[in-house]
Amino acid sequence: AVVSTQSTGDEMSDSSDSTPVPSEPELEEHSFYLELLESFRAGFASRTHIDHVMIEINSSKHAYNISVADTLMHATRALLEICPAIKEFPNLLQYFAPMFSKLASDRTSQFVMLEEIQTWALEQEALGDIQKILLVLYRQGILEEANILEWQETIEDNVKSKIAVFIKWLREAEEESSDEEESEEEESD
Numbered sequence: 001a002v003v004s005t006q007s008t009g010d011e012m013s014d015s016s017d018s019t020p021v022p023s024e025p026e027l028e029e030h031s032f033y034l035e036l037l038e039s040f041r042a043g044f045a046s047r048t049h050i051d052h053v054m055i056e057i058n059s060s061k062h063a064y065n066i067s068v069a070d071t072l073m074h075a076t077r078a079l080l081e082i083c084p085a086i087k088e089f090p091n092l093l094q095y096f097a098p099m100f101s102k103l104a105s106d107r108t109s110q111f112v113m114l115e116e117i118q119t120w121a122l123e124q125e126a127l128g129d130i131q132k133i134l135l136v137l138y139r140q141g142i143l144e145e146a147n148i149l150e151w152q153e154t155i156e157d158n159v160k161s162k163i164a165v166f167i168k169w170l171r172e173a174e175e176e177s178s179d180e181e182e183s184e185e186e187e188s189d
Contacts, residue, residue: 029074032064036071037078040096044082050098057099069112072103076116086129090136097140110147113137118159127162134166145170 022030036057043053061071079096083089093100104113114134121130137143152160152167160167 028064029066029070032060032066033074033078035060036074037081040075040078040082044092044095047095050095054099054102068103069109072109072112073116075100075103076113077120080117080120080124080133086126086132089133093136093140093142097142100137100140100142104142107144107147107150110143111151113143114148114151118155121159127159130159131163131166134163138170145174149174 039053039056039060042048043050043056057071057075060066061068066074079092079100083092100113104110117130117133121127121133134143134148138145138148149167149170152163
């Protein structure tokens with residue numbers, strides 16, 4: 001029997017000249033992100049009650065077997081991606097705040113969120129926006145002062161320089177708060 005050596009184009013190409021094929025978990029995670037992004041867009045556009053959006057996202061999280069930390073990471077990215085301009089971020093966050101308050105309720109989850117904001121800002125070359133994003137998240141009660149201050153100690157200098165004014169403001173507010181507590185304690189004695 002003669003075996004043809006001609007290529008039909010259907011064979012797999014040599015792996016050295018092709019891009020790596022994503023694994024099934026990576027494909028599932030990407031599919032989850034796309035669903036989450038669409039849920040965010042549709043929910044915000046129609047002002048669907050945030051509880052309904054959260055149920056939809058939770059169902060997708062379970063269907064794709066996505067961890068809570070990865071859900072928060074993707075939710076943070078989706079929030080930033082659907083924001084048409086940084087000036088719209090406060091309005092957008094006001095809608096999503098109840099969800100992010102639940103997702104980012106402890107130190108670890110807030111660090112996940114902070115890291116994803118930093119990653120997004122670096123990828124989008126939007127370091128100039130990071131300070132405003134952090135301020136809005138802080139004012140909405142989603143990110144805690146202590147966690148922001150601890151996180152900023154671990155970041156690169158180029159990011160640190162973009163949030164320096166915000167960090168200074170946080171530290172001053174923390175000092176004022178401490179001074180007020182001390183004076184209240186002295187008055188009650």
